[in-house]
Amino acid sequence: MSRRATIRTTHDDAALVARALEPDNTDEMATTVDDGTVVTRIDRETTSGLQSTVDDYVVNLAVAIDVASTARTEQDDRPTDTGPVSDHDTDTTYNE
Numbered sequence: 140m141s142r143r144a145t146i147r148t149t150h151d152d153a154a155l156v157a158r159a160l161e162p163d164n165t166d167e168m169a170t171t172v173d174d175g176t177v178v179t180r181i182d183r184e185t186t187s188g189l190q191s192t193v194d195d196y197v198v199n200l201a202v203a204i205d206v207a208s209t210a211r212t213e214q215d216d217r218p219t220d221t222g223p224v225s226d227h228d229t230d231t232t233y234n235e
Contacts, residue, residue, distance in 0.1 A: 142189040144181045146196065152207055153177050159203035160196075167192065 150156045153172045160170055160177070170179045179196060183189040 142183050142186050144189055144193050146179045146181070146193070146200075147176050148200065149176050150204065150207065151175075152211060155207040155210060156200075156203045159206045160199055163195070163199045165192065168196070 148156075153175045157170050157172050157177050160179070164170055164179075167182050168179060170177060172178070177200075181189060181192050181196065183192055
């Protein structure tokens, strides 16, 4: 018999939080985004395995929220037009 947990959390940028969580998901986990809510379903064969996975997920979720918050802040602080990348001719060959 399989054990199952569904965790729902609401975020300003739920898609970004879900993307930050994705690398830590195992084969027994599925994360989706539904109207600003991150929904993660976890299936495990044992209660202790489910508890372990949920504990790990909650820690990973806290990190993902920090990453999303930092990414939004960093992105907002950058200018929208940085101008030309270089003032130098890109076809020039440089000899060492």
